[in-house]
Every structure is written in C-alpha cells, then in structure tokens.
Amino acid sequence: MTSPETITEYREALVLHLRLQEVPADRIGEIVAEVESHVADTGEDPADAFGSPRDYARSLTDEHRKPPWWWTTTTLVLAAAAGWLIGQGAFAVLLGEPYWGRSGWLWLATGVALGVPPAYMVSRRSQEVRDPRTGEPLVRTPRWAAVGFYLIPVAIVLVGWVAVLLAR
Amino acid sequence: MTDDLPTEWLRAVLPLAVLAVVAEEETYGYAVAQQLQAGGLGAVKGGTLYPVLNRLEAEGLLTSSWREGVGGPGRKFFAVTPAGRDQLARRSAAWHTFTEQARGLLPDPRSTR
Structure with a gap:
C-alpha cells in the first residue's frame, strides 16, 4: 500500500509540471484525481503506474499544446x-x-x-x-x-x- | 502470450479495445485495465490508459462522471456515446478486414513449409 506522503509528493510535483505545461486548472484537477483514484484501486506507487510526474505531464502535451x-x-x-x-x-x-x-x-x-x-x-x-x-x-x-x-x-x-x- | 507483442501493436489496437470494453458497460479506469488484461493485452499501466480514455472523451466517443466511492475516493466512470458505438462498429469491421488481409501475407506457424 502506497503511503499518503508518497501520494502527496506525487500530487504536488504533478500539479507543478502540469502548470509548467500550461494545462488549465480544471484539467489539472481531473488528471491528478484520475491518478489518485487509480492508485487507490491498484495499491501501486503512482510513479510505477504513471511514470515520473514530469514524464507523465509531458506525455499529455498532445492533449494540451503549450502556447507558442x-x-x-x-x-x-x-x-x-x-x-x-x-x-x-x-x-x-x-x-x-x-x-x-x-x-x-x-x-x-x-x-x-x-x-x-x-x-x-x-x-x-x-x-x-x-x-x-x-x-x-x-x-x-x-x-x-x-x-x-x-x-x-x-x-x-x-x-x-x-x-x-x-x-x- | 502477451510477452512477445510489440508495443506498436498494442498502441494501435488499444483505443479500439478500450472503446469496446466501455461499450460493454459503464466502467472506470482500473476495471478497464483488468478487462484488457483478461482479454490478453497484458498489464496496461495507468499512464498509458488514461490518456487514451481522455482522448476518446475529447473526440466525443465517451463521456465521464465522478461518482463517490464506498469509504474511499470517488471513481471516474466512463460511458460510450452513440458516436462511440458507431465508431466502434465501423473500426472493428475495418480492423477485422485488416487483420484478415495481413494474415494472408504472413506464414502460418502451423504449416510445415
């Protein structure tokens, strides 16, 4: 079972990296909640299931293009x-x-x-x-x-x- | 069986497979991953699955809503839209045609030639 500290650390880092990708706040909320809901079901470490917060945020750039x-x-x-x-x-x-x-x-x-x-x-x-x-x-x-x-x-x-x- | 599957194949079939699972019944991410694994596609990680679900939703093929969990955090449930069902029918037919044609080109492993 993943510790609450690990989840909190992952959440904070993911929010930061999604902000850097200029993802709108409501989408950031959805993405973070998806991660937390999924790992609550699987018991996995979020980094094992989704990759590092930085890599996961970057993998979503197809969905959210950064402004030029x-x-x-x-x-x-x-x-x-x-x-x-x-x-x-x-x-x-x-x-x-x-x-x-x-x-x-x-x-x-x-x-x-x-x-x-x-x-x-x-x-x-x-x-x-x-x-x-x-x-x-x-x-x-x-x-x-x-x-x-x-x-x-x-x-x-x-x-x-x-x-x-x-x-x- | 899934160990030898190239990741490009999985990437190609995953959106259609996810659409098919959600079309069976309204469901959530972890349950979709379990269905995919039971269907022989191997363990699909959250980091691969959710971008696919969200892309299908952005294309209007799925809808989603958060529901409260029992004694835990809520889950995001996905349901197929009429456009999603239509897409599933057309793409499934095209996929079967494609795999049949590819099969005709490939050597049969059961053949002694």
Missing part, C-alpha cells in the same frame, strides 16, 4: 511595459509633475490598460486547482503569495517616492 513562444514573449513584454508605465505614471502623480510632457494619470492609465492581458494570463495560470471529487483545493497556495505579488511593486514606488522627497 511568441505568445509568452508578447505577454512578458506587455507586462514589463505596463510595470514601467505604471511606475513612471505613479511617480509623476505623486510628485505632481508631468512625465514626458504628459500627465502622470495618462501614463498610469496606459500602463493599466497594457497590463490587462498579462494580468489575465497570470490569473488564469494561478487559478486554484480543485479536486473534482470533493471540490476542495488540491494544493494549498499560501495566502501571502498573491498579496506579495501586488504589494511588492506598490512598495517599490512608495519607497522611490519617499527617497525622491527626502533627496529634495
């Missing part, structure tokens, strides 16, 4: 541009000065608009994986992770603003 490289690149470029414009816009607003001859609010709004597609991609990728048998989350995500993701850029802008004010 240019899609990921475009998302990263948009995210970087959005971050830069939001930062510059926020500084301009906080300092009450224009940036490149335009109001900080304009840059801020442009940055937010450019950030919508990458933000959608990030939220889709970080969607919680639920067990289709129980509806419960399969892997616990620390609550501080999402908060940290949004607080860090805000903190950088605020620290920069305070530094500029002090320097003056």
Whole structure:
C-alpha cells in the first residue's frame, strides 16, 4: 500500500509540471484525481503506474499544446511595459509633475490598460486547482503569495517616492 | 502470450479495445485495465490508459462522471456515446478486414513449409 506522503509528493510535483505545461486548472484537477483514484484501486506507487510526474505531464502535451513562444514573449513584454508605465505614471502623480510632457494619470492609465492581458494570463495560470471529487483545493497556495505579488511593486514606488522627497 | 507483442501493436489496437470494453458497460479506469488484461493485452499501466480514455472523451466517443466511492475516493466512470458505438462498429469491421488481409501475407506457424 502506497503511503499518503508518497501520494502527496506525487500530487504536488504533478500539479507543478502540469502548470509548467500550461494545462488549465480544471484539467489539472481531473488528471491528478484520475491518478489518485487509480492508485487507490491498484495499491501501486503512482510513479510505477504513471511514470515520473514530469514524464507523465509531458506525455499529455498532445492533449494540451503549450502556447507558442511568441505568445509568452508578447505577454512578458506587455507586462514589463505596463510595470514601467505604471511606475513612471505613479511617480509623476505623486510628485505632481508631468512625465514626458504628459500627465502622470495618462501614463498610469496606459500602463493599466497594457497590463490587462498579462494580468489575465497570470490569473488564469494561478487559478486554484480543485479536486473534482470533493471540490476542495488540491494544493494549498499560501495566502501571502498573491498579496506579495501586488504589494511588492506598490512598495517599490512608495519607497522611490519617499527617497525622491527626502533627496529634495 | 502477451510477452512477445510489440508495443506498436498494442498502441494501435488499444483505443479500439478500450472503446469496446466501455461499450460493454459503464466502467472506470482500473476495471478497464483488468478487462484488457483478461482479454490478453497484458498489464496496461495507468499512464498509458488514461490518456487514451481522455482522448476518446475529447473526440466525443465517451463521456465521464465522478461518482463517490464506498469509504474511499470517488471513481471516474466512463460511458460510450452513440458516436462511440458507431465508431466502434465501423473500426472493428475495418480492423477485422485488416487483420484478415495481413494474415494472408504472413506464414502460418502451423504449416510445415
């Protein structure tokens, strides 16, 4: 009989590798539940029945094609541009000065608009994986992770603003 | 008997064999694996079986639903669709024709020639 620790380790690794293959959260839940349900019947070690989590996730690429490289690149470029414009816009607003001859609010709004597609991609990728048998989350995500993701850029802008004010 | 079967043969016949097992009655993965083994196809691992089941479902030949287990985790049950039955009938007929033709080309092991 396979130990619960082995099952948990396999589950966590499989979720990670399926995420890396950009498999949607609901499909990840199905795939993981299939593995666990099967080994509960057979008593096998999941790695014996399905192969390593990495190999099994990769074997499913026929079913779930990864987005092309240019899609990921475009998302990263948009995210970087959005971050830069939001930062510059926020500084301009906080300092009450224009940036490149335009109001900080304009840059801020442009940055937010450019950030919508990458933000959608990030939220889709970080969607919680639920067990289709129980509806419960399969892997616990620390609550501080999402908060940290949004607080860090805000903190950088605020620290920069305070530094500029002090320097003056 | 199954020890000598090349894996390409198993890969070719597995989707049809899985469809045939599910068409017999609504069933779940482990039971399908047992039926395949009893039918002489050897031990089919979960890592081979579930992608086939999911592909058949994606093609609209099977449907699935989770059911609660007795004192254990739920099981995913698979059932054949009308399109699946239709596909099974057509592909089975084609498979029999194919194997008959291949048999005509191959030497008969019982022959003394």
